[in-house]
Amino acid sequence: MSVHLFGVRHHGPGGARSLLRALRVLEPDCVLVEGPPDANDLLPLLGHVDMKPPIALLLHAKDDPSKAVYYPFAAFSPEFQAIRFALENNASVRFMDLPQAHQLLADPTELVGARHASPNAETESDASSDANAESDDVAADPLGWLARAAGFSDGERYWEYLVEQRRSDEDVFAAILEAMTALRLESKMLEPREALREAFMRQTIRQAQKDGFQRIAVVCGAWHSPALNLEVADAKADAKLLENLPKVAVSSTWIPWTFGRLARSSGYGAGVTSPGWYAHLWDLQDSSSRNVVSHWLTKVAHLLRAEDLPASSASIIEAVRLAETLAALRGSPMPGLDEMNEVSRALFAWDSDLPLALISDKLILAETLGAVPAETPTVPLVRDLEAEQKRLRFKPDATAKNVEFDLRQPNDLERSVLLHRLRLLGVPWGESVGSSGKGTFKEAWRVQWHPEFAVRLIEAAMFGSSVLEAATQKVLEISSLTSHLPTLTGLLDDVLLSNLPNAAQLVMARLEAAAAQDADINHLMQAIPPLARVQRYGSVRQLDTKMLEHVVSGLVLRVCIGLPNATASLSDEAALDLYPHFLELHSAIQTLEQPSLLEAWRDVLQVLAKQLGLHGLIAGRASRLLLEQGVFTAEDTANRLSYVASIASDPNEVAAWLDGFLRGSGLVLVHDDALFGVLDSWVQYLTPEAFIAVLPLLRRTFSSFEPAERRDIGQKVKTPKPISVTRANQNVDNARAEQVVPLISQMLGIPS
């Protein structure tokens, strides 16, 4: 009966390789791995053919999925290889860390400490900030300590130099154990949680001995290895320590993981900076060092070529030679990633940083998403999503991709709906980006799957067992909690895009109720444009817009009634605030193209145009809109202006009115002689004092015109053109004209 300790670094191809070799020699009948025993049942799944690392073990409290812990594994993780080895060789395999049933209970401050010491586990409340906070703490980064002692800049490089680059068969584990024993003597007292964890590990080993296993292999973080020596620990003390620990119910599952999350840059304490490089080393573990180098540089060249950057075979050959020379010059047994990058820069990059950025992104980080077999236990919601993804041929991918949907295609439409629903559930798999095409049937998304979505899905599972049901329930919950009109409008927009008929009904009812209660005309005005858009273009999404029509027309009518009163006495600022909403509302009503609403709106505009005491900005714009609508003729408008600009008016009022009337468009002035004449003569009639008083306001309006428009207006002022009425030639030969009509009808698509 023997116990063999293998202290490893959690992710590292060299360590994994050495470990596998050692296990083959040892032929253990039991393998104990640092990990949560709560998930022991899931271990056999690692041997499944569909299990493709990187993957992570996810554990969460049953009643509170936001309390979650991940244990990531890559193909080059020693733990992963040890478990697979055990499964393939029919050895018994168990996790031996303190169960998460106890660990998940701890309050967050304690969790942070735990993560330091247990770098293999990443808590949900993960923050990168504290990763470096205790860099002098040996337990946090034992190898960093050794590395600094050996004169290396960081532990990563040191380990690479000592273990990863080593291609011989010597036993490194005895050396690691010895080094860690020495290090632990230097370190402070164990944290209570650490003591618990190590006691549990020892107890697990004792249990394995009791179960009669002959050769027990223990795979744990290098730091723990000295503490697991049973000869110096007291079994009774351990048992006492572990008595009566509080417990919580825990669920666990395997989820796909990504290299990006594995990399240190994501704030993951025990991460590796270059998972792509490590995967490369692992894949080529049995070939010569030259092979590793030339394969890598060939990959680099292929990548660059795919991006249309020059990288010839001759350059690869030279790159390999340079890498080897460089390694020799620096006295290392084989070129490392640093050498590879330097060589790539010298050979392929010329003076640009782009190739190296590409290499770093695509090869070194090598964003890869793992896969888990279908048998993995999980919540029904995730099952449903997977089924949907399969049905729509829409696979999650860890690399960000831009996709464009043509909403006239049923499949694309359903994909869009799925993305919208997931967004409602707090799983932003897709992010809406501006579409390049103009059509409303196009929708552009940027999709990227993040592994933490797995947890969000589990959290969302409390709402329902399918995506549709969960999204509907979630919407109902949100809508019942708020009566804030803009929030409800936004929600309704989302609901309609997500095609949730049941939820839509309810949200619209809530919306109507809220609209009735909401006295703020601004809110009402802001609520209309998004809804009008949906109603107008909803048909592309095959939405049932009948209900919506009801709500929108209700809102418009409410605004029409309230607007004259709401605008009765506006300060300059309030008018300026209202102005853009007023314009948006106008165009929204135009897009609706509903005669009854248009009619009501025109009436309101007329009221506004004539309303006494209305702020000039709004009154002026109302007149202008009426002119555009053809309700006011040019003559009416000229009369209006003349009336407003009478000597009796307050010049400030006049200027504000002009501002509203002319803002953003000098073209009317250039082309409308009657209007121009009215304005012109008004300016001429102003007394010098009054002119000076309104000049700044006039100038403000005019400065908003395009320089070309201003030039044209100026030109027009300088050279008064005789008003000429151009009239089309009335002598039309009807017989000849009729011959053209069918062709033009055909071109315009008018059925004849």
Added chain:
Amino acid sequence: MSENALRQHAEQQFAEELEALAKLDDKPRPPNWKLSPWAVIQYLMGGKVSKLEIKPKYIGNQRLMEIAVATLATDRALLLLGVPGTAKSWVSEHLAAAISGDSTLLVQGTAGTSEEAIRYGWNYAELLSKGPSVKAIVESPIIRAMKTGAIARLEELTRIPSDVQDALITVLSEKTLPIPELNSEVQAQKGFNMIATANNKDRGVNELSSALKRRFNTVILPVPDDLNEEIRIVQTRVADLGRALELPAEPPALEEIRRVVQVFRELRDGKTLDGKTKLKSPSGTLSTAEAIGVINQGLALAAHFGDGILRANDVASSLIGAIIKDPIQDRVVMLEYLETVVKERDGWKDVYRACRDVV
């Protein structure tokens, strides 16, 4: 090759160091190299050999020098890229001196560099009287380097017209130079290689063809990335140059160097060192080499017209001259800098006053 030369070649100036290194160097040397690659690195980066202190020639990242030396050891041509004044020619000279013991096999690239300067020309008197013969050929430095297995240097590669540049392709890939007129060729001896330098700020002068690019390994020499490193470079070089030019002034005060370097860095980076104020950058490169020039000129002024001690007004005129390359725009930049940054800064009053007198 005389003691009175204004500036000695690297192999002359540092003959003692090279000799000491060669004596102790027991690492394998590539054929025809005077030193092993390790010793070359040591020569460049400085250190101690037995009792002799080797002066650092390149102050900066040793890894870059390692790539450069490894490149030459794999008989690939080396291209040093960088903005002006980042010690490209300096490094190239010292590499050639350390590897071949001869840094003089130099072709200066200009817009007027002809193919003859790279390959060979003819001695027309000889050619007319005796016809084409080996004797009638005027060899370029590159042919001489090929024959002796030495390092040839090519300065400002991108200034050479493209068709002339391409004459290098055969030399670099086949390591031979055909002489069709004589139906013969020059074959490079072991140890031959080429170090070219090019400036990557003046883009598109004569962009290298991709065929030629492929034959070079590039090493980009960066602008020093921290203030103290740059001060150290300026200090060392000014001391060397002052000795070479026999300037009678006192060695410059560190404070004055620090200020010049700081002005240069701030204008180059477009922000003050503390990152609080945004600045416009002038059109020039404001390299370390120019900072060295400014200090040197200030020293000369101090020695001949001042009291022998470098002060702000000795530096001011050459400082302004180095920064204002465009009389209108750069002047605005400098004035803004003086008024918003220098004027307010504690202990910089003298700099402000001296500069304002000049601008």
